[in-house]
Amino acid sequence: MKRDCYALYFPQSNLHHVTAVTGTNGKTTIASLLANSYMLLGQQSAQMGTIGNGLYNQLQASLNTTLDAISVCRELASYQAQGATQTIMEVSSHGLVQGRIAAVPFNTAIFTNLTRDHLDYHGTMHAYAEAKQTLFDKFPLKHRIINANDAVGRDWLAKYPDAIAYGLNIGQSFTKQHYFNVTKVDYLPQGLAFEFASSWGAGIMTSPFYGDFNVLNMAAVSCALLADGVRLNDIQKVMAELTVVPGRMEQYFFAKQQITFVVDYAHTPDALDNSLQALQHHKQQGRIIAVFGCGGDRDKGKRPLMASVAEQGADLVVIVDDNPRSEEATLIVEDIKAGLTKPEKALVIHERQQAIQYLLANAQQHDIVLLAGKGHEDYQIFGDKKVHYSDRETLQALVKEQAIQDNTND
Template sequence: MSEKPQSLSLTVLLSPWLDVDFDNTLVSGLTLDSREIKDGCLFAALQGAQLDGRTFIDKAVECGASAVLSETKERGQHGLITLQGNVPVIQVYQLSDMLSELAYRFYFPEQNLHKVIAVTGTNGKTTIATLLANCWNILGKQSAQMGTIGNGLFGKLKSSLNTTLDAISVFSELNDYQQKNVDYTVMEVSSHGLTQGRVSALPFHSAIFTNLTRDHLDYHGSMENYELAKKALFEHFPVKQRFINADDATGAQWLKDFPDAISFGFNAEMLTKQRYLRIEQVEYHGQGINFSFQSSWGQGLISAPFYGDFNVSNLAAVLTQLLAENISIKQAEAVFPRLNAVPGRMEQYYFPNNDITFVVDYAHTPDALEKALTALQKHKKTGRLICVFGCGGDRDKGKRSEMAKVSENFAGKVVLVDDNPRSESAEQIMQDILKGFNNPARVTVIHDRKEAVLDLLDNALPGDIVLLAGKGHEDYQIIGEQRIFYSDRALLASLQCTYNKNNKADL
């Protein structure tokens, strides 16, 4: 086990980058946030896009920092040292690029990190990470996860603002898990996290690729750049196992680029050096799905309480990783029926008095919305499929009309609601979405999500399935500069307690 060092000399910590003589300056912690400074901490003052950490150096010194690394954009200033009292302030060129390795050296000086599994792709990361952590837990392995719905031991997550934490927090969390005897951490790795070097020093045990569809173009600029950001995980990291979705067009190409990768999906096949897991027959029923498979490890049948082809793909990714870790097919077949629902991912809320089912899902891209709707079509027996969604402000505007087209093509009724308008006008966002409909007059606009849910409960027909998309696990809305509490899941759970008894909401 690697234990967090009580202290490490600044000389030793910085030796890969700087030859400095500070053997008597001991570092007992690392932080990017001056508000978290404790005696002995090293403060990394980055020049961020919104805040310049260098403006907080004085505060960090006052709070007990033992040393400060101050980011400089000038190569010639690298290594320059000034003293504030007895505290060295060291100029470091491109400090953000070295933070990941710096944190790895500090938190894992013996370099014996437990197994960390990376999951990347546009859609499915959270589901795969959660289900895989759930599987390890059922199999008697201590597991943790890091990602969109939080970080921590499985079932004990702490919320997080970002899918992938900052470079220092990543290793701080992993060190904490290691002290709790975690065998596996399953981490969602975002394209932002990869591009910004937040995990650049992390020696991943394995990496799973789900798919690539339009998202984050406001940041990456093009699909080509977005793909390259994701591919870096497979190309530039020393991962021991690569798992790639053979059903995705990008994944199919990557399987050619990485001849030792393991393929999974409906189109997976045995290639020269590759192991594989191919999905065979799939059955959809009211309680979930069954699918048979052929693989390099043998054949079997999986049953699980989830909906849709995309969850078949997610389950196949999880299954392939388990089999590659020498979990037997018999063990896997016993585990999958016991898996828990993933918060905000195709999560059902049934109202028997009305015979209406609401399904909460995080789908916030055109591809994810289409997959959620087509999944529900296969499970729907009677009634209509109703799609409720909105689009976030200050984000990729191009996907607004695309999501409109998807909802119009795959749902019988569409209701537009607010997502996170942020600094944009909610009304303008609605107008952008409406431009994507062939027949916008048939679309209902109700800005308030709670009001839309109550309206559907009063007016939907027996057998209707309502997809409430976009928020998923989130428990807030961002309107202007305000972050207010709101949760689709909490609202529906509350309504179930009253509406099913009285057939009338009493809120």
């Protein structure tokens, strides 16, 4: 049926170039930055994934990271009819196991990393890794692009000698393959600059982003563009012009208080750790404050791990609600606090908006507040009810309110 669906929408097998991005963290950012890059290079692009589906900058919300098999083909046909020559699709482990994208002849696949997530579905990390690997084994790929800094990625690079390796200081072992190696990173107040060596040449790239993980994201995007024949100097120009992905290390600065809020989707221990490390690199002075929660009816084992990461990477931990679903929010908080060595020092403020308002009023000058877990999402789930809420909208309203007050005072 899945193959019939593809044949129905593409009877001449004339599907445009489709790139798959899989891994635990980084899928959305890479998909967005790659779609953005193609647009800057003059090619109409589309993307499918967590923050929505559609032509770049015209996304419609999606219930799942990876759509069902019929919807995938229908969407791809729609993008092609609108002139898209590139679609970048986030591919989830669920989507792979359930065969939702089995009919799609991907041209390129990118692997970001594999860290703890979705064990409520897969059961073990081994099963989770096997699900991801089917993308690299069972599709007619022309290019495999794999993170050499990830342990699973290193194993796969040994298995696929024609794969492109990317990473930060990855060493000489991968230079026998096509590679993109970031050799030095400078952390700037408003972004990054990094030096690289690659199979295609060496140079320097700059961008308006924070963190080593975004260095890796840009390296992956560069590899995809290079494999597609884009010239290195054109890629360097594009990287400096990319825009921040909604809800991915997105900054809101309050000049009056001299406090920066950063909204990020980090909802796994590894992602939270990466986000906090990124902010430590970039902060000039002040504290790092970690605000996060954990979803109900999901992997309970990661709750204390998230707490431990937050306590190690931040000066202050604030526990809030994520999506409690059918669980009691206070019990989720207790599971989280079990991972803290000093739980008495953590603040518990269940309502996220209340936590933001409290920190805006009580944080110190030059503090950086990381609001983790929700990112681009504009809802919370309590029981069987979906309630509208957005960290981004809350901060946007507060920034606007402060600007109005400043203008009135003037």
